[in-house]
Amino acid sequence: MTGTGRSAGILGGGVAGLTLGALLAARGHQVTVYERDRAGGKLRREEVGGLSFDTGPSLFTFPEVWRAVLARLGEPDPLDLRPLPGGLGLHHTPHGTVPLPVPPGHPLRGEWTRYLAAAAPLRPHLGTLLTTPPRLRDPTFRRASAALFGVTGAHLTAEGWLRARHFPPALAHALRTHALNAGLPPQDAPALYALIPALVGAEVLRPAGGLGALLDALLAFLAARGARVREGMEVRAVTGQSLRMADGETARHDLLVSALDPARLAALRGRPVASPPGRRTVAGVALYAALPAAAPLPATSVLPPGSFAAFRAAMRAGALPPDTLTLVHAEGRRLAMLLTAPATGQPYGPEHPWVRAQIARAERTLGVPGLLATAREVRSLSPAHYAAGGHPGGAIYGAALASWRGGPLHPQPYRLGPGLWQVGSGVHPGGGLPAVLGGALIVDRLLRESGN
Ligand SMILES: Cc1cc2nc3c(=O)[nH]c(=O)nc-3n(C[C@H](O)[C@H](O)[C@H](O)COP(=O)(O)OP(=O)(O)OC[C@H]3O[C@@H](n4cnc5c(N)ncnc54)[C@H](O)[C@@H]3O)c2cc1C
Incomplete structure (x- = not known):
């Protein structure tokens, strides 16, 4: 002590x-x-x-x-902790919808299994990488780092790793989305972040009490x-x-x-x-809506940007991308919509034209037009909110x-x-x-x- x-x-x-x-x-x-x-x-x-x-x-x-x-x-x-139905959610890519994890019987299941196999040697070491001081003289950390480099190879970025694997476009597009866990587009995120869906696996959880x-x-x-x-x-x-x-x-x-x-x-x-x-990691606009009745939606829907090149260019310029990464969580009458935005500390609210356009895109894609307009109340948190007590511009990860x-x-x-x-x-x-x-x-x- x-x-x-x-x-x-x-x-x-x-x-x-x-x-x-x-x-x-x-x-x-x-x-x-x-x-x-x-x-x-x-x-x-x-x-x-x-x-x-x-x-x-x-x-x-x-x-x-x-x-x-x-x-x-x-x-x-x-x-x-309880598993969230549908895991990481249904991904609405420009090449078709992809559930992650990809379930048995799905046409992409074979490619998903190939992806899992590529990441498998790293899985047992992830706890070490997350909880151990990064000291190469520590043999446990050294083994874990070797496993990481064994899996990511010579690729520096998530984009580089995914390209080298030649996955079908829909699966690759869905996997790219999770590079944003680094707060960065896949072209800038470390290769490790291409592996997040495989490493998370079936353990997408939420406490029973939220x-x-x-x-x-x-x-x-x-x-x-x-x-x-x-x-x-x-x-x-x-x-x-x-x-x-x-x-x-x-x-x-x-x-x-x-x-x-x-x-x-x-x-x-x-x-x-x-x-x-x-340069900063991304910020976001979060919308929380109390609906009059449960929405006919899966627990998690993911709308990746249509083009990651356009998305990256916008984030780097501090501009609003034409279509952004959007996560939609539905639980009974609760709906949360999270729009990825550049970390410019702006107070975007639900009435901002870009926010309205992203809401309309999500509602159209999910087949629930006008859903948010039916809400009893909508609360929004903007990059300005995240900047108030957090990182400059509201960058979620600094x-x-x-x-x-x-x-x-x-x-x-x-x-x-x-x-x-x-x-x-x-x-x-x-x-x-x-x-x-x-x-x-x-x-x-x-x-x-x-x-x-
Ligand atoms: C919309 C959104 C969705 C997310 N989704 C996920 C997810 O699904 N899964 C996941 O794992 N992570 C997610 N994250 C990330 C996760 O929330 C953060 O990584 C985590 O909460 C950060 O915790 P922190 O303590 O480092 O920082 P913060 O939560 O920012 O804490 C910093 C604290 O310091 C206080 N502070 C600042 N200045 C002062 C001062 N001068 N004096 C005293 N106090 C001060 C602030 O008020 C604040 O409370 C999400 C984040 C956001 C915003």
């Missing part, structure tokens, strides 16, 4: 900050989490039209990472270990291990861990980066790294000084919850090894 009695201040109460806070509290640190708004960050509960919606993440994947968090905390799993149950669980773990979560406490300055809040309150801790965007932290330390990171620096292998700046560390999607770009939970495990281990 290296941390016994030491005080730890965590900046930011998103999933990353809460998870690391629970891990530190479990090792005896006296933990305080400072959150400018509400705990949960991008994951929060909102009431829309009398229904409860969990905004932010909707799919829970790579559950072995969550199990590793539970094991370190010595907790049973409170989430009751993703908000993850937030409840983390808050309960913190409370049980005496940690404090202080909502509405915006940190305005960081000097050494001291904090100054927006209301003038100050605090000093033996250890500080930032779970904020790295550029945001730099500004709080009085060292603003000259210009915010050039700065866009070159493909050879992305994924689990790039050197992460976890330790900024003896008493100042960082965690979260800013230092684990791409990957969503598994990367954020795994990153908390990595930083907890490095802190322990460094005597914290």
Whole structure:
């Protein structure tokens, strides 16, 4: 118990900050989490039209990472994770519809099996890549990295890997879509991201009580270990291990861990980066609608962009693509539509012409014209919302790294000084919850090894 009695201040109460806070509290640190708004960050509960919606993440994947968090905390799993019907969903590509995973009897099943076989050697190592510090002197990490390079070969990008496999156009188009898990188009995403549908496999999950149950669980773990979560406490300055809040309150801790965007932290330390990171990962417009009756839709529908070349050009120029990647989640009377947008921090709402055009495209493609207009209430979250507490421009995963620096292998700046560390999607770009939970495990281990 290296941390016994030491005080730890965590900046930011998103999933990353809460998870690391629970891990530190479990090792005896006296933990305080400072959150400018509400705990949960991008994951929060909102009431829309009398229904409860969990905004932010909707799919829970790579559950072995969550199990590793539970094991370190010595907790049973409170989430009751259930497979989502239809897995990653029905993909409406310009070459035809493709369900992922492709079920037995489907004309693309043979090609899907070939795809699975190509990714199979990596699957047993993914947990290691997500939860182990990236140190090549560690034999377990070395084996996992070798498995990764064995599968991705000489290809740097997801696009390069997919092209070399010569899959039928519909399957290739559907697989390209999942490169966006890196927050980048397939031409820019590391090759690993071409493999996401194979690696996720059948484990596309959601807690029975919705993703908000993850937030409840983390808050309960913190409370049980005496940690404090202080909502509405915006940190305005960081000097050494001291904090100054927006209301003038100050605090000093033996250890500080930032779970904020790295550029945001730099500004709080009085060292603003000259210009915010050039290229950024994508942002989004999320629409949450309470319908009068259940929509006749599968749990998840995916509309990839018609052309990934046009999509990439638009994202790079900070422009709105003619047709964007759109995810539609339907659950009873709840409908969530997530439109991928460039990270320009714009406050696009449901009435914006581009948003209206994307809604119309989705409704037309899914055969439910005018569906959103029937909603009792629609709530929208824009790139401006994601920018408010997150990364510049509302980039969901922060700065866009070159493909050879992305994924689990790039050197992460976890330790900024003896008493100042960082965690979260800013230092684990791409990957969503598994990367954020795994990153908390990595930083907890490095802190322990460094005597914290
Ligand atoms: C629409 C959408 C869909 C997604 N879908 C999925 C999915 O299906 N599956 C998946 O795994 N992932 C998904 N993700 C990604 C996932 O939600 C994120 O990776 C994860 O929530 C990031 O957590 P975080 O703690 O790193 O960052 P954040 O949630 O951004 O937390 C940062 C926190 O810091 C706080 N903060 C900022 N500045 C200060 C300050 N000065 N003082 C104090 N506090 C401050 C913010 O208010 C915020 O609460 C999705 C994200 C979005 C937006």
